[in-house]
Amino acid sequence: MSAILKRIAFLFLIVLLPVIARAEQPVTSVELLKDASFYNAKKIIFEGEVVGDIMIRGKSGWINVNDGGNAIGVFAAANFLKDIDQAGRYGKTGDLVQIFGVFNRSCTEHGGDLDIHALNIQRIKEGNSTIRSIPTFKQIILVLLSVILIIILWISKDSRKH
Amino acid sequence: MLLRPSFQDIRNIGYYLGKIIVGLALTMLIPILVGFLWHEPEPVIDFFIAAEVSLVVGLLLMKFCYSQKDLSWMQGMIVVALSWLVAMVLGAIPLYLSGHWHSFLDACFEAMSGLATTGLVLVQDLDHLSHSHNLWRHLIMFIGGQGIVIVALSFFVKGFSGAFKMYVGEARDEKILPNVIHTSRFIWLVSFTYLALGTISLGITGIALGMPWQESFFHGACNFMAAFDTGGFTPQSQNILYYHSLSYEVVTMVLMILGAINFKMHYQAWIGNRKEVFRDIEMLGFFTTVIITFFIVGAGLVQNSTYQQGIILFRKGFYQLISGHTGTGFQTVYPSQFIAEWPHLSLVGIIIAMALGGAVCSTTGAIKMLRIGIIYKALMEDIKKIILPEKAILAQRFHHIKTLFLEQPQVRAAFLITILYLALYALGTLAGMWFGYPFLNSLFESTSAAANVGLSCGITEVNMPAALKITYIFQMWAGRLEFMSVFTLFGFFLALLKGK
Numbered sequence: 001m002s003a004i005l006k007r008i009a010f011l012f013l014i015v016l017l018p019v020i021a022r023a024e025q026p027v028t029s030v031e032l033l034k035d036a037s038f039y040n041a042k043k044i045i046f047e048g049e050v051v052g053d054i055m056i057r058g059k060s061g062w063i064n065v066n067d068g069g070n071a072i073g074v075f076a077a078a079n080f081l082k083d084i085d086q087a088g089r090y091g092k093t094g095d096l097v098q099i100f101g102v103f104n105r106s107c108t109e110h111g112g113d114l115d116i117h118a119l120n121i122q123r124i125k126e127g128n129s130t131i132r133s134i135p136t137f138k139q140i141i142l143v144l145l146s147v148i149l150i151i152i153l154w155i156s157k158d159s160r161k162h
Numbered sequence: 163m164l165l166r167p168s169f170q171d172i173r174n175i176g177y178y179l180g181k182i183i184v185g186l187a188l189t190m191l192i193p194i195l196v197g198f199l200w201h202e203p204e205p206v207i208d209f210f211i212a213a214e215v216s217l218v219v220g221l222l223l224m225k226f227c228y229s230q231k232d233l234s235w236m237q238g239m240i241v242v243a244l245s246w247l248v249a250m251v252l253g254a255i256p257l258y259l260s261g262h263w264h265s266f267l268d269a270c271f272e273a274m275s276g277l278a279t280t281g282l283v284l285v286q287d288l289d290h291l292s293h294s295h296n297l298w299r300h301l302i303m304f305i306g307g308q309g310i311v312i313v314a315l316s317f318f319v320k321g322f323s324g325a326f327k328m329y330v331g332e333a334r335d336e337k338i339l340p341n342v343i344h345t346s347r348f349i350w351l352v353s354f355t356y357l358a359l360g361t362i363s364l365g366i367t368g369i370a371l372g373m374p375w376q377e378s379f380f381h382g383a384c385n386f387m388a389a390f391d392t393g394g395f396t397p398q399s400q401n402i403l404y405y406h407s408l409s410y411e412v413v414t415m416v417l418m419i420l421g422a423i424n425f426k427m428h429y430q431a432w433i434g435n436r437k438e439v440f441r442d443i444e445m446l447g448f449f450t451t452v453i454i455t456f457f458i459v460g461a462g463l464v465q466n467s468t469y470q471q472g473i474i475l476f477r478k479g480f481y482q483l484i485s486g487h488t489g490t491g492f493q494t495v496y497p498s499q500f501i502a503e504w505p506h507l508s509l510v511g512i513i514i515a516m517a518l519g520g521a522v523c524s525t526t527g528a529i530k531m532l533r534i535g536i537i538y539k540a541l542m543e544d545i546k547k548i549i550l551p552e553k554a555i556l557a558q559r560f561h562h563i564k565t566l567f568l569e570q571p572q573v574r575a576a577f578l579i580t581i582l583y584l585a586l587y588a589l590g591t592l593a594g595m596w597f598g599y600p601f602l603n604s605l606f607e608s609t610s611a612a613a614n615v616g617l618s619c620g621i622t623e624v625n626m627p628a629a630l631k632i633t634y635i636f637q638m639w640a641g642r643l644e645f646m647s648v649f650t651l652f653g654f655f656l657a658l659l660k661g662k
Contacts, residue, residue, distance in 0.1 A: 073406050142214070
């Protein structure tokens with residue numbers, strides 16, 4: 001009897017293994033959008049950079065997380081969002097976060113939007129500044145163009161006098 | 163027999179083209195100012211470079227082509243057609259220098275998409291684009307929505323008889339006020355008033371949603387320009403989904419509808435003649451086609467059970483429909499969701515809405531409601547002719563600001579432009595299919611480009627073939643200018659080559 005039970009358990013494991021593995025690995029935004037119906041209402045792990053603004057609305061709020069493919073809205077309790085220091089924008093890389101939450105293809109709570117309701121948010125890496133110095137070629141082009149422009153304006157002014 | 167254009171023709175064209183380019187260069191001061199405000203040194207340099215290139219080109223044209231003669235019809239049309247192409251190239255310079263576009267062609271695509279108020283995007287990593295570049299994307303939409311030449315007419319030209327020729331060349335054949343310069347200035351007055359009101363309402367909404375006030379008003383200004391000018395760019399990659407807000411959707415929807423209304427209608431409303439809204443053939447046509455196309459979209463979504471609740475179906479379906487019908491291109495679904503989740507019937511409903519468009523003398527593209535109304539009236543007249551006795555005299559009338567009798571030249575012109583638009587939609591569809599995309603996807607994207615809408619089902623992306631990008635650029639340009647000035651430009655080049 002126990003041998004039969006072991007076999008059943010083994011077969012069950014083989015069938016479920018890909019599903020379990022799929023649930024524990026972070027899912028990409030491309031996969032979520034492509035197989036939205038499959039992932040709908042399932043718990044998933046999603047990793048990416050927080051971009052734009054951290055929008056706290058009372059006891060909860062929104063962040064938008066971009067994994068390099070697409071940005072997806074993440075709805076979370078405000079206390080999770082308070083741990084996020086920096087959102088990505090020009091000159092700044094936002095905090096890299098790992099979201100564990102429920103994916104919604106068409107969220108009934110939020111007007112049918114495709115979103116993730118976070119059960120936990122973990123900051124993997126802090127954001128940083130990415131401002132770089134102005135490249136030399138741009139500076140040279142600017143100076144050259146300024147000289148050409150001044151010459152044209154000077155010639156135009158001179159010919160107008162005549 | 164084709165007559166080769168004279169040297170004087172070329173001088174006149176060059177001179178006025180130069181003036182418009184100088185005007186474009188001066189508008190680049192606005193993103194420069196924004197760059198200083200947000201401490202973005204490299205983007206400021208990008209815009210200085212672009213402004214200087216534009217000034218050099220513009221001033222050289224004005225110097226070497228100096229002319230005091232007024233423009234002829236042919237010259238006016240060519241100035242318009244060329245100025246849109248030149249504005250695309252010069253407007254693409256700061257975009258390309260930012261490093262957010264893979265090639266100069268991609269930057270040109272984005273610039274034409276902005277100028278023609280289409281809203282299809284090829285930008286990479288939009289979420290890290292600078293404020294100054296982002297503002298420029300939206301500003302060219304605002305300039306293009308009003309008409310590049312209207313900018314020049316309003317601010318840089320004191321008044322000359324060639325003004326009306328350029329005004330018509332930009333697909334605005336209706337004057338609101340007797341003088342075309344005054345008409346241009348009225349259009350700007352309306353636009354700036356709405357700019358202030360729209361930015362404030364979106365700004366306050368953004369603050370209520372938890373955004374910092376500076377970002378909120380910046381997004382407000384950008385989204386206003388994209389909504390009122392029926393463009394469809396947004397400062398973030400998720401489009402309107404970024405805000406997760408019903409109130410933001412409602413405000414943008416109102417702005418989209420305002421942008422799709424004839425400026426003449428705005429004038430009537432401004433002078434207190436609000437009854438016109440319920441009598442005008444364009445307004446009635448718009449309301450009717452919105453109801454019909456929403457019925458098609460809704461029927462598909464219900465049949466397919468795409469959304470589980472009626473209210474969600476309405477919110478998603480109606481927003482995409484209004485966005486498509488007004489030619490805006492704002493989305494609250496991801497492009498890939500259109501194809502993966504929306505049924506074909508709903509997509510056809512959106513395609514029909516995109517192909518019809520808003521009012522003439524508005525910022526929308528596509529066939530437009532006045533032409534649809536005229537064709538409908540002509541059809542009714544023909545049916546009546548069959549039903550009524552042969553001796554009966556028929557006089558079909560329609561109301562467009564005033565009551566007008568339907569005349570053959572109007573019907574002919576409406577049919578002609580409609581056929582040209584259908585041909586333009588077909589051209590992009592065939593090109594899409596040539597490159598291996600399915601029929602419906604190709605039709606969707608092509609109609610979106612040619613009707614200057616900007617809704618995407620996913621074809622428009624950085625890896626699409628270069629020839630398809632060029633096809634869409636052509637569609638956006640020809641669709642925005644409503645063909646006449648584009649044909650004149652082709653005729654001009656043909657005459658240069660083969661004329662005697």
